[in-house]
Amino acid sequence: MSRTRRQFLTAAGAGGAALLAGCQADPVDDGSDTPDGGAEPTGTTTGTGTPGTADTLVVAAYPPFVDAPSTSPGAWLKRKFEEEFDATLVYQTPESELNYYLERAIQGVDFEADVYVGLDTGQLIDADNRRGEGKFTDPLFAEAGDLEGLDRVRDGLMFDPQDRAVPFDTGYISLVWNATMDGGDFVAPETFEGLTESEYEGDLIVQNPTTTATGEAFMLHTIKQFGPEGYLDYWDRLRDNGVTVLGSWSDTYSAYENEEAPMVVSYSTDQVYAAAEDKDLQKHQIRFLNDQGYANPEGMARFADSDAPRLAREFMAFMLRPEIQAGIAQRNVAFPAIDDAPLPEDYSQYAKEPPEPVTFTYDELQGNREEWTDQWARRFAGG
Structure with a gap:
């Protein structure tokens, strides 16, 4: 989708x-075309480094997260991460987004990405449904585990009952x-x-x-x-x-x-x-x-077969830091996933929060969303 x-x-x-x-x-192109088993993702791979090595992190994301013509957080995050960590961040932005990695899992073809950024409840349900139907057997995503900063995430934004996806921003x-x-x-x-x-x-x-x-x-x-x-x-x-x-x-x-x-x-x-x-x-x-x-919270999750699991967890914790949360929100035109992100004073003047946020949970959507x-x-x- x-x-x-x-x-x-x-x-x-x-x-x-x-x-x-x-x-x-x-x-509308729904990204459902099945890629060739050995094909690279249609889209952009940004950054230098050698995927599959301990000092290279491959982050998969939807294309505008990296290369929207006006503003996007991707390049800023890459610079900030590489400044602190002795590692190279490489982006993959397939046009079919998560579906690219789902199709490769179904075909039993390896892929190089370590983290997916931009996961929502519906996409997670789609992935779990395909695995439940026997399309593939091994888990696509790993549990986040004891991730530093996870306790900062605002009440009501966590949308994955299996604790794999961690919200990094939200919109209304x-x-x-x-x-x-x-x-x-x-x-x-x-x-x-x-x-x-x-x-x-x-x-x-x-x-x-x-x-x-x-x-x-x-x-x-x-x-x-x-x-x-x-x-x-x-x-x-x-x-x-x-x-x-x-x-x-x-x-x-x-x-x-x-x-x-x-x-x-x-x-x-x-x-x-x-x-x-x-x-x-x-x-x-x-x-x-x-x-x-x-x-509509957006989440990130570590691929279960990541070649750099330690670096992937460090990246996810990095994404939850208050100053990084503020930078993502401003560049992605969204709200932070935490309460203490140091946003400019005028941000709340323009970013409006509803008196009553509403949403369906994963469990409420599972089995109903497709039918509706x-x-x-x-x-x-x-x-």
Whole structure:
């Protein structure tokens, strides 16, 4: 599945918005192509060093973590880590992200990565499900163990019941809305129900839940609100009210910035991006529907077959240090995973936290997430 949460600063122009009206949503590369058994990951390998040696750490990450055109934490982290540790950090950024390593595990082909950065609950469930189906036998990830700094992680962010994935940042799904539209009279609704009112007809752009992390999170939030038996009826009402569904986060955000609609599903750190780009903050207002924001923590985990397990653990502990947490949050447009990261005073002015964070746990999603997504697709993305 494509993880578009990380494309925050890489939005490209959207050619136009496709209304969700019972036809197939725009296709998006979901990273599901099976790589050749001996192929290198399609994407970028950054850094010098010899993978497989004790003084080289290979970190796998989603591409924008390393090479987003505006800002990303990858290069900064590499420099900071190498300054302190007698080691070389090499990045791998396959376009298919975690799926690249899953396919190699299924094929029984070795890979060189030691740590994966950017793991979320859904990806972890996908990996565990494939192993549970007998697609591969050995564990993909190792337990974090007694990791220095683990006790700093904020309550409620730990999402792996088997203690493999450790959160390093989090985001909250919200509405972003443009207060300058309708002659400056536009005000976003405060509730989910408000989105279905006729005065907001055609005013909302969302991402396809089957192809994007943000779209999936918004769908899961509607399930939190209306239950598994009622969320599809709610989406029926959104459709009747002219909601626009596009296949990627970048397409939706570009359509929003082009003022094709006054509201878009995005992240509550949107004003961090807007302020950094010197944009009009009136066009980047935040709304937490029902005073809630759906939490999407990102985690890191050590691959079980890592050739540098000691260095991998040192890197994970390094990622949890307060000053590193602050640097990651600012460069990744997110919230730290710990409470005492020394962020600039104005960061909280722009990064908005919901009055009530909500999310589904691993156990709640296991066995349900795929069914809920399939139900949505059958109802709304059928031919």
